[in-house]
Amino acid sequence: MNQSLYTLENLGSGETALSKIEQLKSQHTEITVLDSYKENLEELFLLRNPKYKFIKEYGEDLGKFISVYQGKETSLKHCGSWFYFPWKNTVAHVFPEDEYQELRTGRNQYLISKDEQEKFSESVIGILGMSVGSHIAMTIAMTGGSSHIKIADPDTLSGDNLNRIRLGILDVGTKKVFLVARAIYEMNPYANVEVFEDGLTQENADSFLSGLSLLIEEMDTPFWKFRVREKARSLGIPTLMGTDNGDGCIVDIERFDLNSDYPLFHGYTGNMDAESIKNMPPEDLPKVAARIAGANLAVPRMLHSVTEVGKTIYSWPQLGTAANLCGTVISYLARRIVNKDSLIQSGRYQVSMDSIFEKNYHTIFSKLKRKKQFFDFIRKMKSRDGKIN
Secondary structure (H helix, E strand, O other): OOHHHOOOEEEEOHHHHHHHHHHHHHHOOOOEEEOOHHHHHHHHHHHHOHHHHOOOOOHHHHHHHHHHHHOOOOOHHHOOEEEEEOOOOEEEEEOOHHHHHHHHOHHHEOOEOHHHHHHHHHOEEEEEOOOHHHHHHHHHHHOOOOOEEEEEOOOEOOHHHOOOOOOOHHHOOOEHHHHHHHHHHHHOOOOEEEEEOOOOOOOOHHHHHOOOOEEEEOOOOHHHHHHHHHHHHHHOOOEEEEEEEOOEEEEEEEOOOOOOOOOHHHHOOOOOOHHHHHOOOHHHHHHHHHHHHOHHHOOHHHHHHHHHEOOOEOOOOOOHHHHHHHHHHHHHHHHHHHOOOOOOOOEEEEEOHHHHHOOOOOOHHHHHHHHHHHHHHHHHHHHHHOOOO
């Protein structure tokens, strides 16, 4: 594994760091050096002195603040740390870790309490699957959560991923976990990102789950969806899953930390387990997938698209709106759960913009129409393979 594809280098501080920067400049003639330390000190000063929101004449007090902050150092360049981001051939000057966290979460105050922010930051979160999972990982990092995060996915970014993953054409062909790790480090260079580039396997599953405060599962493989829940339940690790659903999402919360006997997938899959899935005929797997994903909550266009897979479309469609929404919803739940919030209960929930904005969505006629469309879907799928029920 070439860790320079996603791992940054802490050059340290003071003259040692400046010397290393000169060495990098000699090796990489096109290197960029970014130093916004003084500007960020002004932001930190204002966060600590909110009275200046309405008093703009603070130049003298700011000067004193910077002077005290700098102390005996001859230059601000000697303060904080310098980081080298090899994938961008860029060096950046960053506050010490505590001050950097204070700066980047300053606008979270009161919406997230200090205690909640600290627990969120100190949590260890594992995310499996970097399609929807990429939005979750980036949103968690953006809101100052999980300084130690584990991510797993064996796939590389492809062109048809670009409708729902917040990356671009220059990233196609690179492993998704590398790209997500880069994004996290660019938001928080002090983060500890553990990358599992082979995805979840028999060999690394225990290592991935070790020490987790929370598991977020966004994989496609039915066997591993069951197996990882069996392991999480035995370890008392709460588990979340977000499934895109048109422009909305279906959310599964399994509070194995509160109930060690809670049924996998809320009992919708009966007594099935990982071993029974492993030995199941391939033609029976769509039936299980429908129960796992919550087909009864799927929007009509999603149901229709599933019946067209392999006929008029290659795979079921997924939208960037839904992937972004999953990132927001699951990140919100993650913060609440790692803060031991017992108000967040196990269950399957639908987050639907259609239900909020669509006129007549909640009328009896509309409800009956959607119910009919669901049963039409069941009949079509049963007719298609003779197995779905």
